[in-house]
Amino acid sequence: MQVAHRGHDGREPCDSAGPAKQKQKQVCKHITHAEEMRRKADGVWLSIGTLAQQHLENLYCSTSRHDVQLVDKAGSSWTLNLNFMDLKPSQLYDRVRRLSNSSDSSRNPYFPMEWQVYWEECGEWLVYEEPVRWELLAAFEKGMWNHAFKLRGQLYNVDLKTLTQRNVRTGFTRRILHCPVFRPPWRLAPHLRTGPGTTLSSPSTVPGEDPQDTYWGPYPASWVPKAPVGTMYTLAEVAPAERAYETTCTLFHKTLAEDKVLVLAVYRVRNDYLWQKYCGQKKFMAQSRPRAVRRCLERHLFHGTRASKVQPICEMNFDPRVSGENGEAYGQGSYFAVDASYSHTYAKVDEASLCHMFLAKVLVGRSVRGNPVFRRPPLAHDGCLYDSCTDYAKKPQIFVIFDSCQCYPYFLIRYKLLSEPVAVDS
Template sequence: MAAYESLSTRLRKVLASSGGSMELEALKRALRLDAERMGTLIEVEEGTSLKISKQDDKEVVLFSCALRACSERGKTCAGDCEKIHLCRYFILGSCNRSPCKFNHDIHTAHNLKVLKKNQLEALTVNELLQTLLQNDPSLLPDVCSHYNRGDGPYGSCTYKSSCNKLHICQHYLQGSCKFGSKCKRSHDLQEAQTLAQLTKWGLKGTFLPNLLNIYRNAGALTDNIAASPRKAQPPSKTEKPSSQKHVVTENTEEICLFFLLNSCNFKDRCVRDHFGLPYRWQVCDKDTWKDIGSMEVIEQAYCDPNSSAPISGLDYNTMTYKKCNIRRLSTPSSVSKPPHFILTTEWLWYWKDEYNIWMEYGGQCDLHSLSNITSSDLENVYLSDKAADIPFKAGKHEYVLNFKDMVQRNTQYGTERMVCRRPKFVSSEDVQKKKSRKSESSKEDCNSLPPHWDKGHIPDAGYKLIPLTKASAEYKKIEATFHRTLQTVTIQSIQRIQNVSLWQVYQWQKDQMKKQNGGKEVEEKQLFHGTNDKLVDAICQQNFDWRICGANGTAYGKGSYFARDSSYSHNYSKRTDSLTQIMFVARVLVGDYIRGNSSYLRPPAKQRSSSSFYDSCVDSESYCWPPKHWRTVKRTRGQKKCKHVAACWCHLSQGLTCF
């Protein structure tokens, strides 16, 4: 046992002293191990102290650890967390404060305890700081995702030279840029604007020459975690979500419904695509997606599987056009949204009969027996499990539809038929008609709204802010909840957010949860959320989006974090001026939850099921991410004055249930 512990310590030391990574063969030589012993060591240590990554057709061993820097040091941390207490700028190599009020000593009693628990006490200061940088995502500056898409020297970034994020090729940082020196994105970490952003972030000195390697190691560690999450130890009860900013590097293929209705308040910050139709066809020109002409004609032909492509060289099956990749962006599936949502995509399912004619499931036909499943049935199952096998009947025959291979098979004769999924066609004229009908019907059916809402101020679209009187029960309840942990703060005003669309979404989601829960009522809780004042209008208009509003937490997974105590969310409320700050309160519908882990990109599956997942993750019932449904309250507050805005019902459209 002692011999193995010594080998484990040597492994960490060798990896840390080699810049955080090493080729497998070189590591084997450095540790003087044969292939069998090296294989055993990897089997034991993989997932804790190392990860294996493929780089340039070689296996590279990455130094992985759970060590994180405490972001609450000097604020709310009581000193009993399991994170290291060090000055952030000391870690980054740029602290020039003398004296500095934050710790620069890795050998304090607390830090030694943390290092020993992580088996890192043998590392030098520089080795430890290097290890922190590649393992703690909150320490590295974000890469601008907008710069990495679109044409021009700044891509689609509207902030251009004033952007606070790095304008650098994301694929270059990941070691996967296929364009090399011909890439139109920057590959130079020493370029003036990039260097200025790194300096502003605090990265200086010895780490800059090795920064590319640090980013690549960090990216590979994140990819490995996302691909094969391992069972993790639950976080300590005192651990708080870190203050990391999320980076959305993927190019979204979902069109923003709010933009279609001329009401997306996230604007340039929106992670969804902004386009005037519920579909968008694009071709990849080098590394840039560009719109294809005759888009409506292409869409109409695509929607009918019995039609051929209207343009020579266009292939719907391979999604290529003259050897170039093409893609179709789309609004969310209609079955994933409440019925009142317009301009969602209605997907239809077809099978090819013996006459090579595509027939819709559940559709009337004289030639074939009617199936007992419909397109809507299949779409619901497909969205929850894209590898499922679906049994169904048509007349006296029984079949199994396999989503993975997109075929249906007759269980008696083994006959297989091809299956496809296509959208229902919507023309640009249809879009305008639906938008007009939506506007005309916006004030109908007020009976379904909360009884305490002001019926004289129901908005045609968007939301209205309704001031509450201090004598009202609604005001007093919110005031009491807020003052439970922030007694010294005076509330300046409270306003209710009345948003009909989000209220309807909330009711629909509540009904869905109740049905899934066997008819049992869903419990509700009130939680707080601090945010940037620039996002308040967008949140009131169209809800929280964890990729934008969830910028302050990763300790229990990627998502929007909510706290039981207003005093905690106060730390994440960004000041609008010298006195005021912003806060929301959320009334949450509680689902099935589990302790979170920083590696989670979504809550894990229940037991070994691949199609049933937990709704949310928690620490000790104080913080959660990301909520599926909530009631929001907006509050602006400061030293002794607080402007508080109160409560509409809404839900996170892509979300998971928050506890």
């Protein structure tokens, strides 16, 4: 029987790397974990790329994957067994090891490794209920060989070395799994200290990053450089410690699970020409509405696209004139979605196995159910045009915009499917 235990190789790299140890603009690369490959020729352990570590750690913490594919830029490919951490073929590298912090919160109060225990039922891994879960985690922490517990009148014995659970009366045996809980960098960021006096950016401190405010001034993230002469826009990577990164990822993962996709980077898009057009339209639309209605004027919505369309969108905005490439069920305009999972269907994987999605500012205003023949919103009862079209009037999930002044490509999310191979040198 295959042993389904995912531990580490004994070294605990960062128990002393708490917030007080973090120097300005320096973040420990191994806050909770690190993955390394062993070169077979001399036995030297070599670190893999930062993004590859996030990808592999996510897979390592998953209950659904036991074998994963690793690739490098030279075209080499390996299969890694996550339970035994061996590589095949093994001519160049023969093993992978995972180094992690301890789970002792007294030694590392900010970044202790969190673990979970699962039992297998019909091919699915289910979390043990309390207090059994807590008892098993404590037994693993103490290094015990076995642990017995009683549940619903049945006595069970768990072998903590072979990771099997046996019903003492019937002898029925099932597998269990002991693996860590994945925590992406942005979840750890609030515990990091990035320097004296440094504060995290948040929607309350960056005008316009809350869609309910009425800001229509200059581009709010003033620290992002203006576009160089001869170019239209600047892409600036958002740090995981920024509140904007957290809110973007939280919204993104609301419908795209963290065990399915991995966010690699979030970028702010600064295009002063498009921003001025957008703010002018926002001001115009807001002035004709009561103050209470203005708070519902703008929404942050997703738009998935191909890699080849990212630059044109950043330069010239979403273009309603090219509607029809991905359907026009609710009108001939630019489509935006409340859920990232819907927009993901249009974010095609590129040659580098990456996907791209915008989190856009959209002036939805007054909406009405759309129609494929619409080239603009229809007239409302008051004789004025609606501002946008939707799929459903009561609880819309899709919005269609017919005027490019009503949208702005605010954030760009670069991500990949966890089912894609791990690029070890990324």
